[in-house]
Amino acid sequence: MNDKPAILELRNVNKSFGPIDVLHDISLRVRAGEVLCLLGDNGAGKSTLIKTLAGVHKPTSGEILMDGQSVTFVGPSDAQGRGIATVHQFGGTFPLMSIGRSFFVGVEPTKGWGPFKIYDRKRANEIAVKAVRDFGITRIDDGDRLVGGLSGGERQSLAIARAVHFGARVLILDEPTAALGVKQASHVLRIVNEAKRRGLAVVFITHQVMHAMAVGDHFAVLIRGAIAADFRKGERTREEITDLMAGGETMADLEAQVDGYMETHAGHPPSLPALEAPAAH
Amino acid sequence: MMDAIRSVLRRPEAGSILSLVGVVLFFVLFGGANLGTLVGAASWVNFAANLGMVAIPVGLLMIAGELDISIGALIPAGSMTTAILTGYYGLPIAVGIGAALAIGVAVGLVNGLLTIRTSVPSLIITLATLVAMQGVVLSASVLLTGNASVALIAPDWAKFLFGQLIGGSHQVIIVWWFAFAAIVGFVLHKTRYGNWLFAMGGDKVSARNAGIPTNRMTIALFVLSAVSATFVGMCQAILFNSAQVSGGMSFIFNAIVSVVVGGVLLTGGFGSVVGIFVGTITFAIVSQGIYFTQIDRNWSNLIIGVMLLAAVLMNQSFRDLALYFRPRRNRSLPREPANP
Numbered sequence: 317m318n319d320k321p322a323i324l325e326l327r328n329v330n331k332s333f334g335p336i337d338v339l340h341d342i343s344l345r346v347r348a349g350e351v352l353c354l355l356g357d358n359g360a361g362k363s364t365l366i367k368t369l370a371g372v373h374k375p376t377s378g379e380i381l382m383d384g385q386s387v388t389f390v391g392p393s394d395a396q397g398r399g400i401a402t403v404h405q406f407g408g409t410f411p412l413m414s415i416g417r418s419f420f421v422g423v424e425p426t427k428g429w430g431p432f433k434i435y436d437r438k439r440a441n442e443i444a445v446k447a448v449r450d451f452g453i454t455r456i457d458d459g460d461r462l463v464g465g466l467s468g469g470e471r472q473s474l475a476i477a478r479a480v481h482f483g484a485r486v487l488i489l490d491e492p493t494a495a496l497g498v499k500q501a502s503h504v505l506r507i508v509n510e511a512k513r514r515g516l517a518v519v520f521i522t523h524q525v526m527h528a529m530a531v532g533d534h535f536a537v538l539i540r541g542a543i544a545a546d547f548r549k550g551e552r553t554r555e556e557i558t559d560l561m562a563g564g565e566t567m568a569d570l571e572a573q574v575d576g577y578m579e580t581h582a583g584h585p586p587s588l589p590a591l592e593a594p595a596a597h
Numbered sequence: 598m599m600d601a602i603r604s605v606l607r608r609p610e611a612g613s614i615l616s617l618v619g620v621v622l623f624f625v626l627f628g629g630a631n632l633g634t635l636v637g638a639a640s641w642v643n644f645a646a647n648l649g650m651v652a653i654p655v656g657l658l659m660i661a662g663e664l665d666i667s668i669g670a671l672i673p674a675g676s677m678t679t680a681i682l683t684g685y686y687g688l689p690i691a692v693g694i695g696a697a698l699a700i701g702v703a704v705g706l707v708n709g710l711l712t713i714r715t716s717v718p719s720l721i722i723t724l725a726t727l728v729a730m731q732g733v734v735l736s737a738s739v740l741l742t743g744n745a746s747v748a749l750i751a752p753d754w755a756k757f758l759f760g761q762l763i764g765g766s767h768q769v770i771i772v773w774w775f776a777f778a779a780i781v782g783f784v785l786h787k788t789r790y791g792n793w794l795f796a797m798g799g800d801k802v803s804a805r806n807a808g809i810p811t812n813r814m815t816i817a818l819f820v821l822s823a824v825s826a827t828f829v830g831m832c833q834a835i836l837f838n839s840a841q842v843s844g845g846m847s848f849i850f851n852a853i854v855s856v857v858v859g860g861v862l863l864t865g866g867f868g869s870v871v872g873i874f875v876g877t878i879t880f881a882i883v884s885q886g887i888y889f890t891q892i893d894r895n896w897s898n899l900i901i902g903v904m905l906l907a908a909v910l911m912n913q914s915f916r917d918l919a920l921y922f923r924p925r926r927n928r929s930l931p932r933e934p935a936n937p
Contacts, residue, residue: 392806410799412867412916413792421796422807424789434787465920 320347321384323517324369324400324486329378331364338364340542342378346486346517346534351508353528354521355561356538362521365538366490369519370402371395401479402488403472405495411464415456418463419444419478447477451507469500473507480511487511488519493527505530525557537561607919609860610872612911616858616904617879623900624882628890635882635889639766645881646774648851649874650829653781654822656856656873658719660785661818662798662865667708667723668826668852670730672845674700675830677734677747680840684749685742690835694755697831698824704730705823709816719819727849735842745842751835760835770832777825782870790814798865854901855880858908860915867916879904 322345331339338361346352356362367373368380371389379386382398389395392402410418416437417424425436425443441459448456453473456466463471472492479487489508493501501524508531511518522528528535535552537545537560545552545560552560605611624630651668658665675697683693708726712719738745751760761769785791796804797811805811826848834840859876861868883904887897 393808396806410796410803410866411920412862413795413799417792417795418799421792421804422809424792426789433789435789435792461922462920465922 320349322347322381323383324519325381325384326369326375327379327381329368329375329380331368331373332376338541339368339375342541342543344536344543346519348485348517349512349515350533351512351518351520351531353532353535354519354538355523355525355528355535355557356521357523357561360538360561361541362538363490364541366402366488366519366521369395369486369488370400399483399485400488401482401484401486402490403475403479403492405491411462413463414441414460415448415463415466415474416441416444416459419447419459419474419481423482443481444474444478447481448474451477451480451510453477453503453507467500468496469503472496472504476504476507476511480514480516484516486517486519488521490521491523492520493522493524501527523561525554525561528557529554603918603922606915607922608872608915609867609869609912610875611860611915612908613859613872613875613879615911616908617875617882619907620879620883620886620900620904624886624890624892628887628892630886630890635886638886638889639768640888641878641881641885642771643768644885645877646768646771647829647833648848648855648881649774649877650770650777651822651826651848652852652855652859652873652877653777653870654818654825655852656859656861656868656870657781657785657794658818658822659853659856659861659863660798660865660868661794661815662801663712663719663815663818664853665708665719665723665819665822666849666853667704667726667730668822669846669849670727670734671701671704671823671826672830672833672848673840673842674704674730674734675827676834676840677738677830677842678827679831679834680747680749681738681741683751684747684839690751690755693749694759694831697827701824701827702820705820706816708823709819712819713812713815738842746839748839749834750838755835759832760837762836768832768836770829770836773828773832778870778874782874785870794818795866798862798867800866851880851884854905857912858905860908860912862912862916876908879908 325345326342329339329342330337342365344352354362354365364373368375371392371394374388380389381387387398389398410421413421417440420440420443425439426433427436427439428434445456445459448470451473453470456470456474463474466474476487476489492504492508496504505527508518508520512531518531520528520531533549535545535547535549535557536543537557539560605614621632621635624635625632651672655665655668678697678700679690679693682688682696683690704726708719708723711717711722715722735745738747757769759769763769763771785794793804793809793814796807796809797814801811826845830840830845855877856868856873857863857876858879859868859872859874861872880901883900884897887894887900
């Protein structure tokens, strides 16, 4: 897989806002048919990195390459035009609009001519419903239903299907499973796999290690704006990744403390002060 | 049959239609109003047409997530401009009409530009232009004419177009209102521009990212509402052969109540022109139709308040109905397994 050329690549990218350095020397590549998982705790610089990939921020230094060519995104619409689509946590769709209407916002199909060019509701609904169903969400069958009535997972799926339909090559998914229940999240993960199967390059941002491991081919852990670890599927265990994200051994320490406390306290979990002052026991 | 009722209830205008039926029934059953007299009465239709001409663009703005209350000052601005230029200075009526509409364009541009350039809510921006325009209209009128009320005489063609009483009782602005509602209804519900408005009201950032010219649309909407307001003022001046600096303030709340009763979501993204139209009629019947009943007219505001609450509550539950609706005929289609 390593021999495939990267669709999108960052080379030694730095980003500062005034005196504050947010991203340090980030180098990443994402290939067609591959899922790159970006893992990181809150404040690790994930959203700045996404916005740099999506053309919202320009790198302070370093290079962005698409298909091996150095590019500069003028703005988010430029990045979109080059096939980079970002899907946000809640799908970025319009709750009180119908599936067909929201699918085609900005690019509505019309029929007729001149001032009587009217929105082609039937065609919009058919295309939108087909696009979502092709991704395996067969529960969506009526393009007149309002987006707000869909479940969180269905909304994410709709947004992803929309991006793919409009020619996205790189899909940036910003915490798509964060607000979802177990079943809904598995729907979304299935959609991610389907996008991968269709040859899209997927950047999957999450802090849920289980979700990342279910779909990821390649992982990068972000800590305080720098890539702390970069590894391929199967090279690390879940515990190792969690520890990395938490910035070292803290999680293992905490677990050891909890286990120790429960052994000496008839299986009761500790209260917070007890954890902070374990020497008392 | 039940399905047909349900599909009507899911529409944004459902609450306003039920409110209208409720109000008319109340007036007929408890107020002793004669249904035929009430429906045929010119008073509430004239009231509705003047109100409706501003309620429609105010409703469009609300759907797009904005609010315009400067209309309250622009109605007298329109009538005073027409009257001062033609009645006081003796210029041709076309100049007066053109200037009145131009003032609408100018104030609309200011409202729109301030809204897109600043992060100040449009309610506050138009509140500022409302108060400022009241000052401008009063000062200009006193400075130029030494009076707060100006008379004018319009030529026949202008009377025919803007100030005619059809059948001696129905103002010609009713025709304008019907045409305006039909055109705006077509644009909002049948063209892509309508879709853009709903998207803007739903989520402005996503709409802009989807390539919708949100700034241009916002400015155009503010210009439309300001021009509509000066248009109403201009028609009133030509109809009554005079203009006053006061008046117009009641239009602000009346228009917002009509629009909200009509099922437009105050925060944007949902509504219909039919709803705004029916909401305006409902409001007009409550405030003017009460004269045809034995109910003391002082109660009309109470009825409006109750109706507003009832309509908003109905609109909310109908919106939920629309949100969680799944058509029955499709339930037999194969579903994906519950747990893949």
